[in-house]
Amino acid sequence: MNLYEGQMYWDQTVVDPLRFEKLGTGTETQVLIIGGGITGNLCAHVLAKTGLKVLVAEKGHVGRGSSLANTGLLQYRSDKMLIDFMDDIGPGPAYLFYRMCLEAMDQLTDLNRGLTAPTDYSLRDTIYFASSMEDTDPLRREYRCLKRYGFPVELLEREELKQRYRIDKPAALRTWHDAEVNPYRMIQALVRRNLELGVRYYENTELDLDNIQSNTILTRDGHPVGFDYLILTTGYTRLYETIKDRVIPRRTYAFCSEPVGGAPWPDNVMIWETSRPYLYLRTTADSRIIAGGLDEDRPDPETNPDQIRAKARLIADQVEDLFPYLKVKLAYAWNGLFCGSTDGLPFIGPDPNQSNILYLLGYEGNGMCYSMAGAAILTDYIQGRPNPYQSIVRLDR
Numbered sequence: 001m002n003l004y005e006g007q008m009y010w011d012q013t014v015v016d017p018l019r020f021e022k023l024g025t026g027t028e029t030q031v032l033i034i035g036g037g038i039t040g041n042l043c044a045h046v047l048a049k050t051g052l053k054v055l056v057a058e059k060g061h062v063g064r065g066s067s068l069a070n071t072g073l074l075q076y077r078s079d080k081m082l083i084d085f086m087d088d089i090g091p092g093p094a095y096l097f098y099r100m101c102l103e104a105m106d107q108l109t110d111l112n113r114g115l116t117a118p119t120d121y122s123l124r125d126t127i128y129f130a131s132s133m134e135d136t137d138p139l140r141r142e143y144r145c146l147k148r149y150g151f152p153v154e155l156l157e158r159e160e161l162k163q164r165y166r167i168d169k170p171a172a173l174r175t176w177h178d179a180e181v182n183p184y185r186m187i188q189a190l191v192r193r194n195l196e197l198g199v200r201y202y203e204n205t206e207l208d209l210d211n212i213q214s215n216t217i218l219t220r221d222g223h224p225v226g227f228d229y230l231i232l233t234t235g236y237t238r239l240y241e242t243i244k245d246r247v248i249p250r251r252t253y254a255f256c257s258e259p260v261g262g263a264p265w266p267d268n269v270m271i272w273e274t275s276r277p278y279l280y281l282r283t284t285a286d287s288r289i290i291a292g293g294l295d296e297d298r299p300d301p302e303t304n305p306d307q308i309r310a311k312a313r314l315i316a317d318q319v320e321d322l323f324p325y326l327k328v329k330l331a332y333a334w335n336g337l338f339c340g341s342t343d344g345l346p347f348i349g350p351d352p353n354q355s356n357i358l359y360l361l362g363y364e365g366n367g368m369c370y371s372m373a374g375a376a377i378l379t380d381y382i383q384g385r386p387n388p389y390q391s392i393v394r395l396d397r
Contacts, residue, residue: 003236004069005301006308006334009256009290010184011068013120017184018062018191023202023219028226029055031382032217034207035233036062038070038183039360039371041190043233045111046375048197050383056199057225059206063187066235069336070183070368071254071290073270073282075126076102076151077175079365080344081142088343093392095149097345100389101366102151104373105177111372112181117189120182120285124270127156127165129172131275136170139274143173152176165266166323169273180270180282183368209238212357229382231358233371236337240359242395243347247363248340249299252277254292255312256332261287264326271322279318289328291315302335309333339363348374349394350381358382359395 011017031047033040036058044054056062078085078101085094112121130136139155146153154174156164161172191201206220209232216226232240239247264283265271272280281291293315302308312333320326341347341363348370351357358378362370373389380387391397 001237002301003066004334004336005303006305007332008068008334009332010182011064013182014184014188017188020062020201020203022204023057023223023225026224027055029053029200030228031055031231032057032225032227032229033231033233034209035235036201036203037065037067037233037235038187038368039235039362040233041187041194042371043231043360043375043378044194044199045190045197046379047382048194048199050379052382054199055225056201057205057207058201058203061203062191062201063184065237066336066338067183067187069254069334071280071282071292072181072183073280074105074108074181074368075175075178075270075366076105076369077126077128078344081138083138083142083145085344086145096389097392098149098151100373101369102177104369105179107376108369108372109179112186115189115193117185117192119186119189121179121186123179124282125267126175126178126270126272127167127172128175129161129167129169129271129273131169131273133170135274139171139173165269167271178270182285215356229356229358231360231378233360235361236339242352246342248297248342249337250295250340251298251301251335251337252292252295253308253311253315253335254290255315255330256284257289257316258329258331259287260289260326264289265323279315281319288331289319291319293318301337308335311335338365345397346370346374346393347395348377349390352396
């Protein structure tokens with residue numbers, strides 16, 4: 001299935017991407033990871049650092065699935081407010097989930113500091129503004145809740161928000177420990193480091209997910225791959241039976257602008273809003289604007305290039321409404337499939353019926369953060385250690 005359509009930007013920033021052979025014979029490994037996107041590579045990295053033997057199988061090319069459509073905004077805050085999680089799953093689990101995300105952001109930052117190839121990873125503050133006066137009350141309640149539990153947050157009222165960031169909105173939260181990244185460059189850098197750690201990679205290697213045996217799976221060409229643990233990091237390519245009734249397929253539109261020269265707004269902060277669907281935007285290392293939004297509950301991407309471009313132009317108009325001094329020229333425009341969940345949580349942990357089949361599906365809009373957290377959760381599971389977050393994101397919750 002197609003995960004995205006349109007003109008992509010991130011692959012234009014890597015001149016000579018890594019390539020790998022197809023698996024042409026039977027093999028075995030301790031941990032088999034299916035999926036070579038950002039999630040699979042983060043998981044491979046964390047596992048390989050413990051000394052486990054890891055094999056990554058990708059049915060296409062590494063990093064060219066959903067990761068290529070990822071806009072690279074990394075935040076500890078979820079699309080769903082902490083106050084709403086507290087109402088739905090209780091204060092204790094809600095706090096732990098947000099703490100998990102904050103820890104994952106710090107882990108992503110530490111990981112990127114240790115990579116030698118460029119990733120364009122930069123710490124950024126985030127501005128989350130009230131789209132209307134009606135949204136200011138829940139925004140202030142969210143601020144008080146985050147502050148009470150010790151999360152990094154500041155409340156900005158209209159005048160301070162306008163003075164500091166040129167955003168004329170009723171109020172906003174400023175958070176930090178957040179970051180932006182070039183997802184494709186990060187994957188390339190991760191793969192290089194993972195190879196040094198002994199991870200094996202195979203591309204154009206599709207495995208028969210409908211016939212997983214207790215410790216063996218076949219490639220579509222009939223080659224057996226033996227494993228102790230199998231981890232599914234297949235993103236949005238497949239809706240598994242155990243979770244399909246709790247998954248919401250959506251499409252989102254995005255663009256990358258021509259370089260604007262300098263910082264288009266103060267501090268190059270990342271920006272999003274309370275309205276749904278929401279506008280989200282950031283800058284790049286070469287002074288471009290990346291923005292997205294206009295999410296739709298559709299199970300596949302838009303294929304009409306004129307429609308994709310028109311949606312991108314509407315998003316650019318929203319950016320210009322927010323910053324009237326900007327004139328945004330589109331360079332790239334695309335749309336991609338992503339999945340939400342009915343409770344706003346990702347799906348991470350063992351299959352309820354087969355304990356050595358594990359899922360790492362960072363559904364919702366904060367996928368890379370969830371994937372980092374999930375890599376630690378699954379590593380603890382494989383090594384028999386308790387993890388304080390596993391019960392919150394388990395599949396049979």
